[in-house]
Amino acid sequence: MTANSEASTVELVHISKYFSGVRALEDVSLQASAGKCLGLVGENGAGKSTLMKILSGVWPAGSFQGEIRINGVSKEFVGPKNALDAGISIIHQELSLFEELSIAENIFMRDLPSRHGVVSRAALDEQAAKILERLQVTLDPQEYVRNLSVGEKQLVEIARAFSKPLKVLILDEPTSALTDQEILSLYRLVDEIKRQGVACIYISHKLDEIERLCEQVTVLRDGQTVAHFSSVERTTENIIEAMVGRKIENVFPPKRPFDPNRKTLLEVRNLSFKQKHSTQSLLKNVSFDVKEGEIFGISGLMGSRRTELLLALFGSLQGERISGEIFLEGKPISPSSPEEAIQCGFGLVTEDRKVSGLLLDRSVKENLSLPILRHLSKFLKIKEKQEVDLVEYYSKILRIKTPSLDTLIRNLSGGNQQKVIIGRWLSSKPKILLLDEPTRGIDVMAKAEIYFLMRELVDQGLTLILVSSELPEVVSLSDRVLIMRAGSVAGILDRDQISQKQIMEKAVA
Amino acid sequence: MLKLQTSLSSINWSRWVPIITLLILAVGFSLTEEAFRSDQNLTNLARQISVNCILACGMTMIILIGSIDLSIGSVLALGAVVGALLQQRMGFMNSGVLGALASAAGAFSVCVLIGSFTGFMVSRFKIPSFVVTLGLLVMARGAALILTDGSRIGPLSDSYRWLGTGFLSKEYSLFLILFLAVSLVAHGVWKGGRGKWLRILTIILISGLSLSVFYGYQGIPVPVLAMAAVFAMTYFLLEKTVFGRYIYAIGGNPEAARLCGIRVPTVVFSIYAIMGLLIGLSAMIESGRIDAGDPNAGNLYELDAIAAVVIGGTSLQGGVGRVTGTILGSILIGTLNNGMSLMNIETNRQMVIKGAIIIFAVWIDVVSKRKGR
Numbered sequence: 001m002t003a004n005s006e007a008s009t010v011e012l013v014h015i016s017k018y019f020s021g022v023r024a025l026e027d028v029s030l031q032a033s034a035g036k037c038l039g040l041v042g043e044n045g046a047g048k049s050t051l052m053k054i055l056s057g058v059w060p061a062g063s064f065q066g067e068i069r070i071n072g073v074s075k076e077f078v079g080p081k082n083a084l085d086a087g088i089s090i091i092h093q094e095l096s097l098f099e100e101l102s103i104a105e106n107i108f109m110r111d112l113p114s115r116h117g118v119v120s121r122a123a124l125d126e127q128a129a130k131i132l133e134r135l136q137v138t139l140d141p142q143e144y145v146r147n148l149s150v151g152e153k154q155l156v157e158i159a160r161a162f163s164k165p166l167k168v169l170i171l172d173e174p175t176s177a178l179t180d181q182e183i184l185s186l187y188r189l190v191d192e193i194k195r196q197g198v199a200c201i202y203i204s205h206k207l208d209e210i211e212r213l214c215e216q217v218t219v220l221r222d223g224q225t226v227a228h229f230s231s232v233e234r235t236t237e238n239i240i241e242a243m244v245g246r247k248i249e250n251v252f253p254p255k256r257p258f259d260p261n262r263k264t265l266l267e268v269r270n271l272s273f274k275q276k277h278s279t280q281s282l283l284k285n286v287s288f289d290v291k292e293g294e295i296f297g298i299s300g301l302m303g304s305r306r307t308e309l310l311l312a313l314f315g316s317l318q319g320e321r322i323s324g325e326i327f328l329e330g331k332p333i334s335p336s337s338p339e340e341a342i343q344c345g346f347g348l349v350t351e352d353r354k355v356s357g358l359l360l361d362r363s364v365k366e367n368l369s370l371p372i373l374r375h376l377s378k379f380l381k382i383k384e385k386q387e388v389d390l391v392e393y394y395s396k397i398l399r400i401k402t403p404s405l406d407t408l409i410r411n412l413s414g415g416n417q418q419k420v421i422i423g424r425w426l427s428s429k430p431k432i433l434l435l436d437e438p439t440r441g442i443d444v445m446a447k448a449e450i451y452f453l454m455r456e457l458v459d460q461g462l463t464l465i466l467v468s469s470e471l472p473e474v475v476s477l478s479d480r481v482l483i484m485r486a487g488s489v490a491g492i493l494d495r496d497q498i499s500q501k502q503i504m505e506k507a508v509a
Numbered sequence: 510m511l512k513l514q515t516s517l518s519s520i521n522w523s524r525w526v527p528i529i530t531l532l533i534l535a536v537g538f539s540l541t542e543e544a545f546r547s548d549q550n551l552t553n554l555a556r557q558i559s560v561n562c563i564l565a566c567g568m569t570m571i572i573l574i575g576s577i578d579l580s581i582g583s584v585l586a587l588g589a590v591v592g593a594l595l596q597q598r599m600g601f602m603n604s605g606v607l608g609a610l611a612s613a614a615g616a617f618s619v620c621v622l623i624g625s626f627t628g629f630m631v632s633r634f635k636i637p638s639f640v641v642t643l644g645l646l647v648m649a650r651g652a653a654l655i656l657t658d659g660s661r662i663g664p665l666s667d668s669y670r671w672l673g674t675g676f677l678s679k680e681y682s683l684f685l686i687l688f689l690a691v692s693l694v695a696h697g698v699w700k701g702g703r704g705k706w707l708r709i710l711t712i713i714l715i716s717g718l719s720l721s722v723f724y725g726y727q728g729i730p731v732p733v734l735a736m737a738a739v740f741a742m743t744y745f746l747l748e749k750t751v752f753g754r755y756i757y758a759i760g761g762n763p764e765a766a767r768l769c770g771i772r773v774p775t776v777v778f779s780i781y782a783i784m785g786l787l788i789g790l791s792a793m794i795e796s797g798r799i800d801a802g803d804p805n806a807g808n809l810y811e812l813d814a815i816a817a818v819v820i821g822g823t824s825l826q827g828g829v830g831r832v833t834g835t836i837l838g839s840i841l842i843g844t845l846n847n848g849m850s851l852m853n854i855e856t857n858r859q860m861v862i863k864g865a866i867i868i869f870a871v872w873i874d875v876v877s878k879r880k881g882r
Contacts, residue, residue: 316768339770348768356768359761361829370758371769373751380750424769 009033010055010088010168010199015066017050017059024050025064025223032168032216037190037200039214041207043243043471047223048203052170055201056090057083070167084110087167089160091174095153097145097160104128104141107160131162136192151182155189169193170201173302175209179280187212205301207236207508219243236508237501244471244500251448252476253455258495262291264330265463266313266432271324273312282308282319284488290432290465293458297478298467299503304484306467307351310434313465314348315341328431342371347425349418351436351467357421358409365391365405368420371428394423398453415446422453432463439473451477471500483507526873527820527837530866531844538848545851548725555722556798558843559732560791562836564810565817566743567784569835572818573747573760574777575827576631576638580645581788581814584623585807587653588792592616592669593662593802602666609669616796617789623649624785631781632774646811653804663801672790673797675731682728683720690716732794739787743832752776760827817842820870841870 010032017025025047032038042048053059055068057077068075070086077083097106104124105112113123128141137155145153154174161169171190175183190213194200202213210217217234219227219242227242267289273282283305290296298306311317313326315335326333328344335341338348350356359367368391369376376383376390391405398419402412409417418438425433435454439447454477458464468474474481481498483490483506491506538545545551564581571578595601595615601608623645630641677685690712697709723729747753755776758766767773791810796802820838823830845866849859 314768337770338768339772342770350765350768356762356764359758359765359828361761362757366754366757370754370766370771373754374770377751380752381745382749382751382754384749 009069009071011067011069011072012051012055013067013069015051015054015064017054017064023223025054028066028220028223028225030218030225030228032199032201034167034197034199035194036216037194037202037214039210039217040201040203040220041205041210041217041239041243042220046220046243048220049172050223051220052090052172052201052203055083055168056080056088056170084164087165088170089164089166089168090170091154091157091161091172093173095150095157097153097157099146100144102142102144103132103139103148103156103159106145106156107131107141108163109160110163128159131159134196135159135162135189137189149182151178151185154178154182154186158189158193166198168199168201170203172203173205174202175204175206183209205508207239210239211236236505240501240504240508244504251451252472253452255476256455256459258294258479260291260494262293264289265292265294265328266290267325267327267330268313269325269327271309271312271326272322273308273317273319274322275319281322282317282487283312284486286324286484286487286489288482288489288492290463291479292463293461294479295454295458295464295466295477297474297481297498298465298484299471299474299481299507300484300490301507302469303486304507305487306484307436308487309484310348310436310465310467313341314338314346314434342428342430345431346434347371347428347430347432348434349421349425349436349438351440353414353417353421358417360410361408363406364395364400364402364409364412364420367409368394368423368427371424390427391423394427395420398423398426399449413446414442415449418442418446418450419453422450426457426462430462432465433457434465434467436467437469438466439468439470471503474498474503475500485509524822524834526870527822527834527841530870531837531841534841534844534848538844538851542848542851545848548722550847550851551722552726552730554843554847555719555733555736556730557847558839559730559736560794561810561813561817561843562736562839563739563787563791563794564814565821565835565839566739566832567780567787568811568814568818569743569821569823569830569832570747570756570780571638571784572815572823572825573756573827573830574780575760575763576777576780577815577825578627578638578642578781578784579811580623580627580642580649581784581791582807582810583646583649583653584620584785584788585792585795585810586804587623587649587656588616588620588789589796589806590653590656590662590802590804591619592792593665593796594656596665596669596802597662602664602669605666606668609666609671612669613672613793616792617786620789620792621782621785624781624783624788625778627784628778628781632777650804657802657804659804661799661801661803663799665796665800665802669793670797670800672731672735672793673795673799676727677729677731677734679724679728682723685729686716686720686723690720732798735790735794739790740832740836747832752779756780757828760829762828813842816867820867820874822874838870842867 012028012030015025015028028047028051030038030040040048054064057080060078061076068077075086077086098109107128108124112119113127114120125141132139132141137159139152139155145156148156158169174186178186190200190202202210204210215231217229217239218225219239221243229239269287271283271286274280275282286309298309300306308317315337333344335344335346354360365388369387372390373382376387388405395402395405400419400423401416409420412420439450454464466474466477475498478498479495481493481503483493483503485507490509493502568578568581592612592615595612596608601612627638627641627645630636631638693712694709697705697712747756755766755771758769758771759773759776763773795806799806817838818830818835819825820841821830821834821836823834842863845863846859849862854862
C-alpha cells in the first residue's frame, strides 16, 4: 500500500477494535491521499465513527490493534491533542463553537496569539482574516458567532481546523443541518481545501454528496471494509448494495399477511410546519394514512425530519403550523400539547430514553404509571393497590426483568428500561403508539424481544408508527413504509415493494 | 464475613448521616449542659425550630422541582408588617378574635399573592426562579421598611398572637399525643412492609419523648402544632398524592414529565402559591412571638430553610429527596443553635461553626452517595 502513496497520505492499516469483547472494527484499512477526498459510507453502527475516533486520537494507541501512518511513518496518539499536532482535524456533526465569541477567537481558541497572557486582538484578527481569505470565505473575523447562520457556523468550524498546519480533514455528516444553498458553499470550500493539498475524509449518508465530492469511496459494514470503489467503477446502486448487503438474521418475527383494505385509523393531510420566527420549513405537505392494526414504518436519512413528524402528531413540535389536517377515526383533531395528544389516543416512545423518557432516580413503578396516574386517585390520594396491580400486570405481559417494582430504573438494562417506557404507554390505552428509534442502544436479544412484542401488540389491535434509522428493522417489521426526505414525503412503499434498496434509493434521490 | 461486608455496604449511609449527627449533638449537649435537657428548654427548642421547619417543608417542594426561593425571609417580614399594621392602624386590635382573623387574612393574602406572582413569572415566562426571588428578596424587604418607616409595629392583640405564643393545655396535649401514637402504631402494624418495626419504634420513641417534654412543661406550643400539621401535609402530598409524584417527575426530568401529559406550569405555580401560604403562617407565628410586626424580621430565613433541605439529603438539582430528611435537617440546625447558646458560645462564633457543619454534613452526604452509585 505504501508503495504508491503520494505526499501527505494518511493510512489506517489493519485496524481492529473491541468494546468489552464485542467487535466494533475488524481488520479495517483505508487510505486518504493529499488533495483527494475519500468518502466513507455505511449504515449506523457500521463502525465509521469508531474508526474516526481512532484516527483523531480519541481512542488512544494501545486501545486498538493496527497502525496509523502519515506519509508512511507510523504514529501513536495518546490523546486528541497529539492527532491535532500531527495535522489531523475532525469536524463533528454537532458544532462546537463558542457562540459568544468572535469568529477570530473561535478559530484560534486552541492557541490564541498573546503576549504575557494578554490576547493581541490585532494579530488575532489579521491571522483569522488570512485563513478565511485562503479558504475564500467572505466573513468578518470580528463578527460574533451567534449572529451566523448554521451554514456559516459550519464554515467557521472548518476554518478552525486551519489554525494549525493541516494534513487531514475529517468531515462527519457535515450537511445534516444545512440548506441547499449552504451545502453548495460547503462543496466549494471542500474543493478549495483539496486544492491546497489536504486529504479529506467525508462521512455521509447522502450519496449525491459523495458522488459530487469524492474520488474514492470505502464502504464499511458491521465493522469491516466490504468494498472500495474508485471513481471509475462505482455507481450509487452498487454502493447501496454494499452498504445493506447483510442478510437479515432471525431476530425478526416472520412476515404476516396484511389486508390493505382495513379501516383507516389516522389520516394526515398536507401537514406543514415552519420554524418559529423564521421562514425555514420543518414539514412540507406531509400526507399519509395509517390503517388499523398496522405497523407503519417511517424511514429517511438523518435530518429528514422523521422525529419532527412524530412530535407534530404528538402536539409537541416546537414550530408553527402552516397548514394541514389530522383525522383520527374520521374525526378532525389538532393536538397542541402532549396532554391533548394523550387524550386523543396517542402515546410516544421518544428517541432518547435518558433525555426525554426516564425518571432515572425513580422506581420502575413510578416510571410506568406516570401518564395514567391521574386516573388512579381518590381524594388526591393515589390508590396504591390499584397502581401496584396495574404495574405488575404490565411488567408481567412485557416480561420486564427487575428485582422489584421499587428498584430504581437506572439500575435496569437498556432493553428493560425501554419495556417500562412501552408499558407506560400501553397502560394509558392508546389507539396509536408512536415509536421513535425504539431499539436504540439496546442489545440484540432485547431488540428481538421488542420486535416480537411489537408484533404481538398489533395482533391485539394496537396501531404502531415506527421511526427507525435501522433499515432491516423498518423492512422486516413494517406493513407499509413512508420515506421522508428534507421534511416532505419522498414516497410510500406498499408491503410487496418494501426493500432496503428501494428505501435507500428514495431517501437519497 | 464477606456477607457482613456486603450487607454493610448495601446500607444507604447517606440517609443516616443527619440522624447520626443529630444524635451525637443531642447526647453531647445533654451531657455537657444540664439546662439543655430540661423540659422547658426542649419545649423552647421545639418552638424555635417551628418556623424554620414550616418554611423548609415548602422549600423542599421548591427544590425538588429544581427551583429555589430566596425571598421567603423578606416576604415573611412584609406579611408580618401588613398584619401588624391592620391590627394597629385599622383598629382590628380591639375587635378581638374577629379583628385578629381579619388582620391574619391580610398577612396571608400578601404572602400568597407574592408566592403566586413568583410562580407565575417562573412557570409562565420561564424566568429563572433564582432571579425572580432575588428581586423579590430586595423588593419585599424594601416594601416592609417603607410601610413602617423602619420601626416595629406593635403591640398586637392576644388573639392575634395565639399562633405564636399559645399552648395546647397539658390534658389535651396528653390526649393528642397518645391518640396519634396509638393510631400511627396501629396503622404501622396493620400495613406492615419493609422496616416496619424500625418505623414503629421511631414512632414510640418520638411520642414518648414529646409526651414527657410537653407534659412536663406547659403542653404543646401552638407553633409546634402548626409545624407538625405542615409536616404531615407535606409528607402526605409528596408521598401519597398524584401531585407529589408530579413534583418528583418534574424535578427528575421536566421534558419526560411534559411528554407524559403533566401540566408542568400548573404544578410549578401551585408549589409557589403553597410556599406563600406557609410564609404567611410563619409570619403570624413570628410576629406573635415578638409581639410586633418587625420589618427586619426573617432575615436570612431562606438560607436556614435551604440548609435544612440540603442537610436532609435533597438534591439541589431537583427530583431526589424527602421531607423527612428536611425535618431532621431543621431539627439539627435548631439543636445546634440552642446548644451553642446554652454553652455561651458568642453569636459570631456560632455562625462560623454552623456554616462549617452545614458544609460538612452535605460533604459526607455527597461522598456516601457517590460510593453508592
